[in-house]
Amino acid sequence: MPGLHVSTTVNGDVTEFVCQPDETLLDVLRNRLGLTGAKEGCGTGDCGACSVTIDGQLVCSCLVLGAEAEGCKVGTIEGLADGDTLHPLQEQFIEHAALQCGICTPGFLVAAKALLDDNSNPSDEEIRFALAGNLCRCTGYDKIVRAVNAAAKDVRKQQARLQKQARLKKAAKKRR
Ligand code: FES
Numbered sequence: 001m002p003g004l005h006v007s008t009t010v011n012g013d014v015t016e017f018v019c020q021p022d023e024t025l026l027d028v029l030r031n032r033l034g035l036t037g038a039k040e041g042c043g044t045g046d047c048g049a050c051s052v053t054i055d056g057q058l059v060c061s062c063l064v065l066g067a068e069a070e071g072c073k074v075g076t077i078e079g080l081a082d083g084d085t086l087h088p089l090q091e092q093f094i095e096h097a098a099l100q101c102g103i104c105t106p107g108f109l110v111a112a113k114a115l116l117d118d119n120s121n122p123s124d125e126e127i128r129f130a131l132a133g134n135l136c137r138c139t140g141y142d143k144i145v146r147a148v149n150a151a152a153k154d155v156r157k158q159q160a161r162l163q164k165q166a167r168l169k170k171a172a173k174k175r176r
Pocket residue numbers: 039040041042043044045046047048049050051060061062063
């Protein structure tokens with residue numbers, strides 16, 4: 001079968017690939033682009049281990065065709081850290097021992113990031129609701145919820161710092 005040429009953006013990088021019409025985005029990411037963070041747990045949309053974002057929306061990449069990424073912005077776990085600096089979610093997952101075997105962890109982190117991008121002050125209930133599509137057989141979920149809660153606090157602090165910097169910059173400009 002002739003391949004399809006797809007142009008997309010993955011973690012901010014313009015990316016092109018050729019895939020089969022029936023190839024999932026998960027297979028494209030793992031097998032063609034070498035981004036093996038997203039995992040195949042079930043292949044049927046039930047476990048969330050393959051979670052990525054498309055244009056900011058959380059999706060199971062096992063249920064999306066690679067061809068559907070045409071013209072979209074794909075976000076994967078590989079884009080979470082800023083160079084060597086871990087995202088607060090990654091730091092707090094480590095701090096709270098919110099992972100054991102780790103197979104579910106990339107999916108949880110991507111789903112939690114999508115939540116915090118939308119709501120940086122979620123209640124425990126909102127965190128559990130947002131992560132309901134992600135299954136973990138090891139941790140019992142409480143540690144994960146605590147880690148997301150702690151990361152949300154860090155994210156809010158970061159946001160406040162950036163807002164303060166922006167205000168100071170604006171004030172300095174006015175004085176010139
Ligand atoms: S592998 Fe996609 S939801 Fe389980």
